[in-house]
Amino acid sequence: MSAKRSRIILKARIIQAIRAFFTNKGFVEVFTPFLTRAPAPEPYIEAMGVEDGFYLIPSPELNIKRLMAETGLEKVFQLGPVFRKEEKGRFHNPEFIMLEWYSVGNNYFDLMDECEELIGFVLESLGMNRAIEYRGKQVDFTPPFKRLTVKEAFSRFAGWTPSSPLDEEKFDLDFVEKVEVGLASMGPAFVYDWPRERASLSRLKEDDPTVAERVELYAGGLELGNGFSELTDPGLQAERFKVMIEERQKMGKRVYPWPKDFLESLSKLQPCAGMAFGVDRFTMLIANAETIDEVLPFSIDNA
Amino acid sequence: MYDSSDLRKGLKIVIDGEPYIITDFEFSKPGKGQALYRCKLKNMLTGYTMDRTYRSGDKFEPANLNEVKMQFLYKDGDGYHFMNMTTYEQIDMTEDQVGDAKNFLKENMEVSILFFDETPISIDLPNFVELEVIDAPPGVKGDTATGATKPVTLETGYTIQVPLFVEEGDWLKIDTRTGQYVERKKK
Numbered sequence: 001m002s003a004k005r006s007r008i009i010l011k012a013r014i015i016q017a018i019r020a021f022f023t024n025k026g027f028v029e030v031f032t033p034f035l036t037r038a039p040a041p042e043p044y045i046e047a048m049g050v051e052d053g054f055y056l057i058p059s060p061e062l063n064i065k066r067l068m069a070e071t072g073l074e075k076v077f078q079l080g081p082v083f084r085k086e087e088k089g090r091f092h093n094p095e096f097i098m099l100e101w102y103s104v105g106n107n108y109f110d111l112m113d114e115c116e117e118l119i120g121f122v123l124e125s126l127g128m129n130r131a132i133e134y135r136g137k138q139v140d141f142t143p144p145f146k147r148l149t150v151k152e153a154f155s156r157f158a159g160w161t162p163s164s165p166l167d168e169e170k171f172d173l174d175f176v177e178k179v180e181v182g183l184a185s186m187g188p189a190f191v192y193d194w195p196r197e198r199a200s201l202s203r204l205k206e207d208d209p210t211v212a213e214r215v216e217l218y219a220g221g222l223e224l225g226n227g228f229s230e231l232t233d234p235g236l237q238a239e240r241f242k243v244m245i246e247e248r249q250k251m252g253k254r255v256y257p258w259p260k261d262f263l264e265s266l267s268k269l270q271p272c273a274g275m276a277f278g279v280d281r282f283t284m285l286i287a288n289a290e291t292i293d294e295v296l297p298f299s300i301d302n303a
Numbered sequence: 304m305y306d307s308s309d310l311r312k313g314l315k316i317v318i319d320g321e322p323y324i325i326t327d328f329e330f331s332k333p334g335k336g337q338a339l340y341r342c343k344l345k346n347m348l349t350g351y352t353m354d355r356t357y358r359s360g361d362k363f364e365p366a367n368l369n370e371v372k373m374q375f376l377y378k379d380g381d382g383y384h385f386m387n388m389t390t391y392e393q394i395d396m397t398e399d400q401v402g403d404a405k406n407f408l409k410e411n412m413e414v415s416i417l418f419f420d421e422t423p424i425s426i427d428l429p430n431f432v433e434l435e436v437i438d439a440p441p442g443v444k445g446d447t448a449t450g451a452t453k454p455v456t457l458e459t460g461y462t463i464q465v466p467l468f469v470e471e472g473d474w475l476k477i478d479t480r481t482g483q484y485v486e487r488k489k490k
Contacts, residue, residue, distance in 0.1 A: 086308060086338070089330025168336070173356060175333040176341065200336045216334050226334055254402050
């Protein structure tokens with residue numbers, strides 16, 4: 001009872017610190033709609049449907065970029081719940097708190113710097129050291145965090161290097177069974193330059209279009225965040241959505257309506273970078289919690 | 304049939320015709336990739352453990368396991384003989400199948416036997432049994448206060464460490480979960 005109470009208070013303090021960090025830097029906090037007609041057609045993220053043709057957002061990404069494109073806002077963050085069907089496990093709950101921030105003029109390397117700064121600021125606000133212990137392992141958030149490309153991570157932990165076109169089956173399996181296990185023992189680490197097949201809504205690298213300007217942050221065995229240099233070309237993004245929709249159809253998954261409003265706005269979006277960051281998982285690390293359930297008021301099992 | 308989303312710790316499934324129990328389970332989703340279900344599994348026949356990763360849409364056959372109340376009849380050259388207390392049907396188990404339970408099985412003892420389809424897998428004994436000492440070396444006088452022990456042989460052939468005051472013909476209460484001496488019983 002009291003352990004839960006202190007974790008709830010801890011999460012509240014983390015959220016306050018996150019708000020202070022972005023507000024101090026001139027970001028505008030937004031609340032784009034939590035209901036959408038057209039979630040991104042990601043092949044492996046399932047939106048939860050509600051009445052009248054609406055879905056709960058699996059991420060605020062499309063809405064935030066559309067808002068920035070339509071209003072010219074340059075620094076924006078949103079903090080709130082997102083919803084993903086069927087995701088339940090030690091690190092997953094179908095509803096969780098996501099922080100997303102976007103800044104015009106930045107790229108994915110700037111996101112890595114911002115992550116280091118943000119985490120340092122939050123730990124300092126909590127009166128904590130940069131080095132914390134999570135499940136018996138030291139996780140030292142003193143910058144700079146380690147930075148390795150997806151290729152480097154695979155050659156180091158899985159003994160092979162992904163190439164184009166990607167063997168997606170082998171990639172996923174070895175990522176989970178070998179790379180994530182290896183990353184768990186190396187402190188906070190950014191894994192960047194993801195295969196183009198996993199570019200999602202990120203820009204491809206100019207000097208090597210087989211990889212995308214996408215980064216993930218790992219710490220203590222947890223995936224904490226995912227960020228992109230954003231793709232701002234509506235034609236390329238539409239092509240990519242078509243491929244994603246075909247993949248969904250092939251797997252017999254529900255096809256969402258075409259994200260027309262998002263795509264129409266995209267030509268007005270200035271080059272920018274955006275990061276998604278899991279607040280519950282970050283709280284798990286700081287609270288030394290074994291499961292995400294321990295940092296939630298109620299998990300899906302007794303929601 | 305189970306679906307991958309039914310997988311969880313403690314679930315019992317059939318793989319290559321043998322029953323396995325999931326001893327550890329983790330849902331994993333690498334960035335923008337497919338959902339993967341990582342399991343540690345233990346073969347309920349052999350105790351062999353292995354890791355397996357399953358995908359969305361994989362199907363699993365539930366292991367048909369039943370617990371049946373049985374009475375231990377006797378042991379002979381063919382093995383250990385039990386009788387189903389409801390149907391009076393008899394079954395045999397080999398020494399391997401009986402495992403450590405052989406140290407504590409006494410004629411007429413009621414046990415519960417776990418079956419996978421028709422195959423007996425394991426015996427669940429009462430937590431405590433009373434067994435007679437059939438062989439005990441004499442105790443060394445004056446040493447009883449120090450907690451010293453000596454080995455004695457029980458009627459089942461099992462050798463156990465007991466306090467020095469235990470003698471041949473004594474009845475002992477044994478904890479079958481630890482295999483250890485609890486106390487001497489008056490008979």
